[in-house]
Amino acid sequence: MDNLSTTEENYIKTIYHLQQTDSTVSTNDVAAKLNTKAASVTDMLKRLNTKQVLNYEKYKGFSLSNEGEKVALGIVRKHRLWEYFLVEKLQFGWDEVHAIAEELEHITSKLLIERLDNFLGNPKFDPHGDPIPDSNGKIQVQPQINLVDMPIGETAKVSAVGSQSTELLELLTHKNIAIGTSITIKKKFSFDNSLEIETNSGQTFTISRELALALFVTKKSQP
Amino acid sequence: MDNLSTTEENYIKTIYHLQQTDSTVSTNDVAAKLNTKAASVTDMLKRLNTKQVLNYEKYKGFSLSNEGEKVALGIVRKHRLWEYFLVEKLQFGWDEVHAIAEELEHITSKLLIERLDNFLGNPKFDPHGDPIPDSNGKIQVQPQINLVDMPIGETAKVSAVGSQSTELLELLTHKNIAIGTSITIKKKFSFDNSLEIETNSGQTFTISRELALALFVTKKSQP
């Protein structure tokens, strides 16, 4: 399935991402994500169903077919490689790259993306810490946990953030926390659920529960 | 004028390129270049006219407005910068990059293209030797002449080729001629209009009139 419009690709990608978090995905969910109306989504679901990338039964629900998932992973791969390029080579901040990558991810050349991958040194994770699927669609799964679920005394590396807002970036920059920063949990305060942490740069300070909820960590493994 | 679709941009770019060579541009010319029909072109001319990028009078003709020319130069800038990127950073051959750049040239971010320009070292000419407009749309004009018009004894640098066909590339590769190669005219044979030339690598050989017609040179200046 290769003859897909940019719009069709965007629907497939959106459904893919929604499926990752929610167990079931509704017409309304898709409409909300894409800033469109439920009726438009229904139209598209029917088109994607005939194109075999979706299993769809009216009024019953829908999910990506294997083919559809492959398409989605291809788009995600392109998106994340371009994000990596923008941050590593063009000095963009990680909070600036999403919109640009949304456009670049629809460039069709297969050869281009393989050459880009090589040029970038075959990165496994994008600037937000999200894994980059390989050319076969395989994703290197990281056992990620939320910072609030880390036991006292343990150390882990920040591997992803729960939001990509400028506000969060501002706070993290100020606290000197980035993807790759090692964090050790020193104390948990039950009064306000704040956490005292120590980073690999030696600083010790407390962070709010809100901030901790936005941080995901891995015990070992990747950058 | 910023809210232009990819299709509209392609029409503007095509009209721009046709205007560069032909003194007048016809509806049929545009249709031929874009592989479409004259009626479709007329539809688009009317749209572009209301969008102020075109001066159009029915049955009389049309040309880009100042605004339209600015748009065209912006697209050409993006196209050539991306071609430069593909050849210099991703190891593509100059005959492979056109189709990919046709897609990349429609990515909208202004900041992206300025950062890309810096990343590439602000190149002034693309891999085919064509000038890259600056961010204000200014083109560095090279006084280019055709190789057949060079007088005997003079030396100049290959700055552009008249075609981007794979066949031409094959021949040039075999003869060791590339953008930047210095060529001195040694002799002209009136029998078949072939030329004996010497290149900066010291080789001396003859080339056909057909090949000479495909080569453009500059006396001094740029790479």
Added chain:
DNA sequence: TAAATATTTTAGGCAAATCTAAAATATTTA
């Protein structure tokens, strides 16, 4: 210059992607 030819435009239609309003179906709750 008038007729023949070529070019351009209009008229009317089609497909993709979207919308609003109304109808059909599912789910919730009293």
Added chain:
DNA sequence: TAAATATTTTAGATTTGCCTAAAATATTTA
């Protein structure tokens, strides 16, 4: 479980971009 509510789908329009066939205008040539 039946009524109320929420969700999803259909029906019918709209816009963009393209098409064919026919009409209008320009250009060429006899």
